[in-house]
Amino acid sequence: MAGAELLFIPTPGMGHLVAMVEMAKLLIDHDPRLSVTVLVMKFPFDSAVDSYTNSLATSTTTPRLRFVDLPRENAEAEFSSGHFLTDFVESRKPHVKRAMADLADSGGSTGRLAGFVLDMFCTAMIDLADEVGVPSYVLFTSSAAFLGMMLHLQWLQDEHHVDITEYKDSAAKLDVPSLTNPLPAKVLPPLVLTKETVRPFLGHARRMRAAKGIIVNTFDELEPYALRSLAGLGAPAVYPLGPILNLKGETKTNADGGGRQGDDIMKWLDEQPPSSVVFLCFGSMGSLGEEQVKEMACALERSGHRFLWSLRRPLPKGKAWFPSDLADPTEALPEGFLERTAAVGKVIGLAPQVAVLAHPAIGGFVSHCGWNSTLESIWFDVPVATLPLYGEQQFNAFELVVELGLAVEIKMDYRRDPRMDSSPVVTAEEIEGGIKKLMEEVDSERRKKVKEASEKSRKAVVEGGSSYLSLDRLIEDIFNDKP
Template sequence: MEGTIVLYTYPAIGHIISTVELGKLILCRHGHQFSITVLLPIGFVDSHSISSYIDSISRSHPSISFRRLPPVSVDPASPPRRNGPVTFDFMRKNSANVLQSLRDISAATTVRAFIIDMFCTSALPIARELNIPTYFFFTSGASVLAAFLYLPRHFERSTKSFKDQHGVVLEFPGLPPLKATEMPEPTLDQDNPAYGEMFYICDQLAKVDGILVNTFEALEPKAVELIASGACVPDAPTPPVYCVGPLIADESSRGGNSPVGGQQDCLSWLDKQPRKSVVFLCFGSRGRFSAEQIKEVAVGLEKSGHRFLWVVKNPPGHEQGGGKGDVDLEALMPEGFLERTKERGLVVRSWVPQAAVLRKEAVGGFVTHCGWNSVLEAVAAGLALVAWPLYAEQHMNRNFLVQYMGMAIGVEQRDGDGFVSGDEVERAVRELMESERGRELREKLWAMREKAAEALGDSGSSTAALTKLAQIWSRRLS
């Protein structure tokens, strides 16, 4: 081996999977040049699913080694703090462990590059101290990256919190305007310690050797060109951006997300449905709706008349007393709904193998929370989208998908709580499945499916970007 690429991830299963997929891609294309070491903090969000996943990857990809950092603890209860500040505090407390790990690895081999995700920004001064080239791995899209690169200018100009700027839209060069109140949670409240952390992260985005993005050039050409033009960082050089996606984990590699009960039966059910006839509704691991909202979705689906596969989780506060399968569908649905729709609809408790579902020929559209991994899975499957954002940067993704990329139909959400009426659910589903616009979206996404595959082909744009990076890393002196 000529050297090691060190990846540093936040220890949540979604972050770990994305980081490992990047490591697997590097090994697939350049494994003769590099080994991969993943730094993994422990003591905050450890779980059986994470351990199971790491053990599986260690067996299937022995060239990826995991270096577990010594345990670090934070006390979220004295005084009570929101999750964002605790997360950033936990990562900062790992700085000494990261420093020691990089020194240990450097003593045995040459660290060609140090690649970190956004939650790990506190490690940047350490890498600079050791003179190790450092890159961000941005797990959302290039459009969101463009906005985040420019966001420090809004932080500097804002005299009050975004959450209090009702009716105000934030302007970004070359991007659609974004509602101040729909920005990611850590940016909303100036009194939240996470606000300052996000300011720091966005400011540091432009101060690394490069940014790897989980997207591909044909998916977001305007955003890629916009960043390269320097418009997003008008007062300093913009680091090079490398689109290396779409990085999508197959279902077999997703550690602890095993089927519950008969939920694999949904695949058999889909095999019996007509081609492109089913609307699939799934809202991510954190996507929980109130009982009232669940009933409105049911009303809208029934009125739409279309076939559907719908993943339903317990409302917030109803998880106790059972596992994932403890969802009382009869209590949550309108009276008689399950019986009336049983010939054309299937409601599944808590979880389905999403990537496998999206690849089924029967699925004709996807109602999604706009998490970027879900968006990429839909693109890879060639499916048109209904965009229903819930949290994190998903409102930004919705705006870009609808207004900038022309790849989704957005739902209208009530100001304040994001509630969506049954009539709006019906409208969005009908527009996706029946209208001329829906047909155009399906054709566009089907064509994008081919471009996604081409990007990671031998002569694809993402392969070329990774090759360029490998050449840069190989030139680093031992």
């Protein structure tokens, strides 16, 4: 059968881009008829995305996976504005059209264009797919339960004229069809709680209904109830293909932490007893405020547990969301902390997270609950304590703690947003309690559930597994729908 080419358009944020690239690899490894061209949009400012895509372009050996950089426009865009991403994607449509024309003219395509695969925040590009008469598929990089909540809130807004922003600071609980438990309004994502952002955000849910299908980075055994609910919420065909993870991209020496630092981290972990270290990491865009750092340090010291802490520079108010490493960690930590904890702890910069979670010394993970991090912790059988910061992480924390029973709560409704005047502070007592519960519950029901979920995640992606069969179905549908 003739080959088919797919055009991938990711959002240029690391969590979204990595999932999209891994998805592309999954497809071309699974079926030799498929090829993928990834159109890489670039933010007006430099970010970690640039070095990541540059390394991908040089390391890719197959002609069936190509990366095309779209021009960077240094427009004066306010990254902290609520509609930055919507405006950014819309403004890139001409670049995408030009890239499509160039690809057609060059004859470099390895098959006829069969469809677009779009990031969940790139739904505006469905218009371009419609123009050339090919189907669109959306890669949803959060949970099936969160997809269900988006569709439900959009339905409430459009069909019942509910003002979702009225749930801000509300003690209400919502009945969401993709959840078995009522959802506290306090864990709704900030994007649905302000008038500036709710309409563009829920607009993505509206556009997703028009897609040919939605690929969700989850697996059937993790979220059976949520996945079953989606058809009743008006979703198109749903393909759970997860966990879609980058498990090969980080090793001891080429980890995000950089060669020597990556080596130092792994060497230190090699010296620790099995399951004895609590790992604290808040993602590539996560950082804590000065006061919160001190409470965290106090909690770690008092808990008595070994720790590996990825500590980033606190972001100034109103600045972009890409924290840098601290040149000198002592400037952010309580006086004498590093000396007093030298025998049991290590403070690092951006962590080689996959390599760390895979290490047998890790016994628990204090996490921001980003969905990629959540799937990684499940894959490596590492229980989580929740400290969400931004995006949909509060919702993820609720799903992990209440809905799935896989995590310990430090906080579910903590928010750390550079656009806010101030962030609340979680006390050392709360953090210490969470860490002790996480690390000292050896034979708990929670740990058994995490182990079971880990085993199921690995079975889902191998031949005959639920996600493997879902991938077969997606590819079959792509060829059946091919123009």
